[in-house]
Amino acid sequence: MARAKAEQQQPTTGMTLIVLVGLAIAFLLFMAFLNVVKSGNLLNETNLLFAALIFYAGAGALYLGFGVTGTESYVKFASLATWLGLIANTAAVAHRWYEAGHPPFASVYEMLLSFVWTLAALTLVAEKKYGVKVIGTVTMPVAIVGVVLMQLLRTEVHPLVPALQSTWLHVHVTLAMLAYAACALSFALAMMFLIQDKMKTETFLAVTSASTLAIYASVVFTRFERWGGLSLVAWNPEQKSEVFLSKGVRLFVTIPDLGWLMMLALLVVASPLVFYGLARWKNKDFLALANRAVFLSILIQVMALAMFLVRASDGSYPSLDADGLFATSLAASPFILSGLVGGVFLSLLYLLLLWRRPDLERLLPSSDNLDRITYKTICLAFPLLTLMIAAGAYWANQTWGSYWSWDPKETWAAITWLVYAGYLHMRVTRGWRGRRAAYFAILGFAVVMFTFFGVTYLLPGLHAYA
Amino acid sequence: MGGDMVVNVHTSARKLWQTAASIKTGVVLLILVVIFSAAGTIVLQRPNTEPDEMQNAYSAHALRILDATGLTDVFHAWWFLTLMILVSCSIIAASVERFPNAWRYFSRPYKYPDESFRRALYPQAALAITDEETGLVAAERALHSLGFRPERVVREDHFGIFAERHRISEMAVYIVHASLLLIFFGAVVDGVWGWRGTLNLNEGETSGAVELRDGATRTLPFAIRCDQAGQENYKDGSPKKWWSKLVVVKDKRDVEKKEIVVNDPLVYGSVRFYQSSYGPNGKVEKFSIEATPTSGSGAKREISLTVNETVSLDADITVRFAEFIPDYAVRDGQVYRRSNELGNPAAHLVVTSKASGKNFDVWFPPLDEIADNSKAPYQLQPTDLQMGHFTGLQVSHEPGQWAVWTGVVLLGIGLAFVFYVVHMRFWAVPVRDAKTGKYTLWVGGSANRNRDAFGQRFDDLVALLDEELKNIPKAAPSEQAATVAGD
Numbered sequence: 001m002a003r004a005k006a007e008q009q010q011p012t013t014g015m016t017l018i019v020l021v022g023l024a025i026a027f028l029l030f031m032a033f034l035n036v037v038k039s040g041n042l043l044n045e046t047n048l049l050f051a052a053l054i055f056y057a058g059a060g061a062l063y064l065g066f067g068v069t070g071t072e073s074y075v076k077f078a079s080l081a082t083w084l085g086l087i088a089n090t091a092a093v094a095h096r097w098y099e100a101g102h103p104p105f106a107s108v109y110e111m112l113l114s115f116v117w118t119l120a121a122l123t124l125v126a127e128k129k130y131g132v133k134v135i136g137t138v139t140m141p142v143a144i145v146g147v148v149l150m151q152l153l154r155t156e157v158h159p160l161v162p163a164l165q166s167t168w169l170h171v172h173v174t175l176a177m178l179a180y181a182a183c184a185l186s187f188a189l190a191m192m193f194l195i196q197d198k199m200k201t202e203t204f205l206a207v208t209s210a211s212t213l214a215i216y217a218s219v220v221f222t223r224f225e226r227w228g229g230l231s232l233v234a235w236n237p238e239q240k241s242e243v244f245l246s247k248g249v250r251l252f253v254t255i256p257d258l259g260w261l262m263m264l265a266l267l268v269v270a271s272p273l274v275f276y277g278l279a280r281w282k283n284k285d286f287l288a289l290a291n292r293a294v295f296l297s298i299l300i301q302v303m304a305l306a307m308f309l310v311r312a313s314d315g316s317y318p319s320l321d322a323d324g325l326f327a328t329s330l331a332a333s334p335f336i337l338s339g340l341v342g343g344v345f346l347s348l349l350y351l352l353l354l355w356r357r358p359d360l361e362r363l364l365p366s367s368d369n370l371d372r373i374t375y376k377t378i379c380l381a382f383p384l385l386t387l388m389i390a391a392g393a394y395w396a397n398q399t400w401g402s403y404w405s406w407d408p409k410e411t412w413a414a415i416t417w418l419v420y421a422g423y424l425h426m427r428v429t430r431g432w433r434g435r436r437a438a439y440f441a442i443l444g445f446a447v448v449m450f451t452f453f454g455v456t457y458l459l460p461g462l463h464a465y466a
Numbered sequence: 467m468g469g470d471m472v473v474n475v476h477t478s479a480r481k482l483w484q485t486a487a488s489i490k491t492g493v494v495l496l497i498l499v500v501i502f503s504a505a506g507t508i509v510l511q512r513p514n515t516e517p518d519e520m521q522n523a524y525s526a527h528a529l530r531i532l533d534a535t536g537l538t539d540v541f542h543a544w545w546f547l548t549l550m551i552l553v554s555c556s557i558i559a560a561s562v563e564r565f566p567n568a569w570r571y572f573s574r575p576y577k578y579p580d581e582s583f584r585r586a587l588y589p590q591a592a593l594a595i596t597d598e599e600t601g602l603v604a605a606e607r608a609l610h611s612l613g614f615r616p617e618r619v620v621r622e623d624h625f626g627i628f629a630e631r632h633r634i635s636e637m638a639v640y641i642v643h644a645s646l647l648l649i650f651f652g653a654v655v656d657g658v659w660g661w662r663g664t665l666n667l668n669e670g671e672t673s674g675a676v677e678l679r680d681g682a683t684r685t686l687p688f689a690i691r692c693d694q695a696g697q698e699n700y701k702d703g704s705p706k707k708w709w710s711k712l713v714v715v716k717d718k719r720d721v722e723k724k725e726i727v728v729n730d731p732l733v734y735g736s737v738r739f740y741q742s743s744y745g746p747n748g749k750v751e752k753f754s755i756e757a758t759p760t761s762g763s764g765a766k767r768e769i770s771l772t773v774n775e776t777v778s779l780d781a782d783i784t785v786r787f788a789e790f791i792p793d794y795a796v797r798d799g800q801v802y803r804r805s806n807e808l809g810n811p812a813a814h815l816v817v818t819s820k821a822s823g824k825n826f827d828v829w830f831p832p833l834d835e836i837a838d839n840s841k842a843p844y845q846l847q848p849t850d851l852q853m854g855h856f857t858g859l860q861v862s863h864e865p866g867q868w869a870v871w872t873g874v875v876l877l878g879i880g881l882a883f884v885f886y887v888v889h890m891r892f893w894a895v896p897v898r899d900a901k902t903g904k905y906t907l908w909v910g911g912s913a914n915r916n917r918d919a920f921g922q923r924f925d926d927l928v929a930l931l932d933e934e935l936k937n938i939p940k941a942a943p944s945e946q947a948a949t950v951a952g953d
Binding site: 380382390393395399401403404414418430 | 492507730861874
């Protein structure tokens with residue numbers, strides 16, 4: 001009965017998603033068109049990246065479609081799109097390499113380029129070699145986020161400062177990208193495992209909505225200003241630091257209207273939790289409503305994130321505490337940024353669990369196999385992480401005369417290593433299998449992502465150029 | 467009573483040991499390390515933060531608490547060190563606890579499977595054979611063609627075939643843990659006996675006094691001279707390369723020379739010198755001026771000076787470069803040195819006439835309230851000012867780093883063995899059914915990891931055996947079989 005009901009509800013939600021993704025692709029195509037018109041040059045890096053983005057997005061959409069409807073022909077087109085995206089991505093990497101005269105590993109932008117490339121390549125490997133056809137539903141969104149982030153970061157070719165002119169840099173970064181891509185893959189596989197393992201979605205719904213609600217509630221309660229503005233810390237771009245009025249007192253600027261959007265997001269994000277409560281105490285039927293509310297909340301969250309990115313990344317805004325206009329930057333609001341990104345990510349994870357359907361389960365390898373392949377990818381990732389840290393230490397020793405200085409990036413790399421070491425110990429000695437191992441793999445990837453992005457933008461350190 | 471005490475101490479010691487050796491303790495310690503090192507990246511750390519910034523970031527009260535708990539310098543706090551020592555102890559205890567078993571396993575391979583082992587083993591297979599010898603020979607040939615070196619095992623009246631590969635893989639975990647301990651050991655040696663500091667040298671300067679991080683000075687038993695240093699730029703003006711020509715001077719002799727660049731240090735003894743920065747030192751290397759006699763008779767002259775140098779312009783007149791002020795200010799008819807930053811420089815020259823004994827001050831830029839440049843017997847015009855440069859060297863002494871790198875290499879090897887080298891064992895035993903009197907060949911295999919791939923391999927072996935068993939009766943009976951077995 002319940003299953004039959006779930007079956008009925010799927011087509012509508014599936015359609016909503018496909019329409020949404022279709023709109024997004026249309027928007028991107030439009031942007032790409034504008035870009036070509038503007039630069040008058042078809043084969044430059046930006047366009048190649050846009051091509052990669054569109055293909056990855058297309059692949060992601062098709063994988064999603066496959067996840068929702070179980071139409072197998074989608075997968076063929078999805079891998080075709082992934083291939084095309086990979087080719088465009090390869091061309092972008094080659095272009096960058098040729099222009100810079102060094103492999104593209106010297107900045108966050110260049111590393112993202114390599115990371116996305118590796119991820120797409122590994123997706124195809126997992127699909128062809130291990131038969132994990134729907135892996136793209138998880139890896140492609142990650143790739144898309146990577147490419148979108150690249151658009152936000154600056155793209156000029158910077159010559160290598162003296163410290164970066166070392167073979168060990170290339171060894172270090174290549175290993176890092178391989179390791180991180182393997183971690184991403186293990187994460188995707190762990191998600192597949194959870195889908196296959198018939199995990200209960202309701203609990204996850206409650207956790208997801210409660211966390212996103214907490215994120216938006218804290219943003220709104222601490223930063224909402226009169227007339228719908230949003231307060232952010234002012235940023236001095238020359239000194240690359242926050243602006244202080246006096247000791248310990250930061251200067252806040254107010255971005256007009258952004259507060260309203262956050263308020264709206266707060267309300268929409270709260271709705272799934274309300275429906276969940278109703279379903280819990282009144283009537284199970286409210287769960288379907290809760291699920292729809294999640295879709296709506298993702299839409300609004302993406303909008304809030306996009307507006308936040310656009311308006312907080314540059315521009316000058318008035319302040320309530322001082323006269324004149326002040327600049328702000330994403331770097332000045334690291335916690336809000338990571339909160340918003342985390343919210344979207346959590347909700348998307350929930351979506352993924354929601355698509356668990358009998359035909360999807362049939363298409364995935366058995367949960368035992370998924371568990372084993374997850375373990376195998378971590379067995380690949382862990383030695384790579386070890387070598388990456390060792391190469392980095394050797395390089396640091398050549399450059400700064402010290403192999404370990406506890407700078408945040410180093411420390412977080414070590415933390416990543418420890419988390420995976422914990423996973424391996426629990427698995428080998430305690431026989432952790434299945435769900436617990438999958439949670440661990442997901443946690444590991446979260447730490448990897450924090451090490452990769454979080455540390456660079458949130459924490460200060462020596463790795464300033466990375 | 468006394469006896470009880472001894473027993474109690476004994477049991478609690480045993481309990482303590484077991485707790486230390488348990489995986490649970492290890493994982494809890496790892497979690498603590500993760501939490502505290504994460505805290506060390508979130509809370510600003512004293513060693514890499516200016517005191518001002520610390521005060522901006524935290525209120526006085528919070529800062530006092532953070533300082534008292536050591537959270538502002540996590541990685542040098544005593545409790546973090548204690549935690550690392552506990553982690554090491556846990557690794558040691560866990561390894562000591564488990565090693566004897568593993569060593570027995572490693573040093574005395576289990577070659578002849580007894581009945582209960584045979585019953586429980588997976589994967590296994592049984593093939594019909596005509597007699598013991600045929601079965602053994604077939605097993606040997608099959609294992610040979612899979613690249614193994616089978617050996618015949620004789621136990622009283624039983625025979626069997628045993629073959630294995632990569633037994634070392636059983637030891638890999640211990641290699642990994644031992645290498646971690648070696649790395650910790652190296653780090654501790656460096657922490658206790660190592661030091662780091664900076665040495666800034668002007669071109670031509672010789673020094674052996676290294677400024678350590680805590681502000682102290684360490685005098686090396688030798689000195690370093692910088693003959694020349696320089697910077698190359700990219701087209702956009704950002705630095706591409708810094709280089710320094712360094713010479714090691716010991717007992718007034720040049721003992722070693724090297725041009726170092728970033729990423730390529732000079733190593734002398736156990737001390738390393740790294741290129742870390744390069745820049746102007748605020749001192750004048752060469753000041754070029756053009757001198758024209760005020761009277762108009764006599765030729766224009768081009769001279770260059772360093773500070774305190776005196777040059778004759780003609781038989782009567784000399785000029786001396788009296789002073790160079792990198793950042794000057796004028797107040798009450800006096801020139802002051804405002805700072806040592808090269809921002810607003812002034813040069814003071816003194817032109818002297820021997821015959822009249824008169825001195826004329828000349829300032830660049832012209833400072834009319836101090837001196838009138840035009841009164842001097844020569845009109846001076848600056849043409850070029852070349853500033854001296856210093857090279858910034860990082861100096862480090864890390865006596866433990868060899869342990870660290872050896873540990874890293876061992877760790878790499880150990881991990882490769884842990885993840886990718888599988889200890890595979892195969893047994894083949896001819897078994898006679900007590901009731902029917904017919905023989906079957908029992909074949910079993912085991913692998914310590916990657917069991918799916920091993921299952922495939924086992925199936926291959928069984929297929930090969932099947933093939934061999936079909937061939938043997940046709941090919942040749944026992945004599946030939948014996949030669950194969952012997953080889």
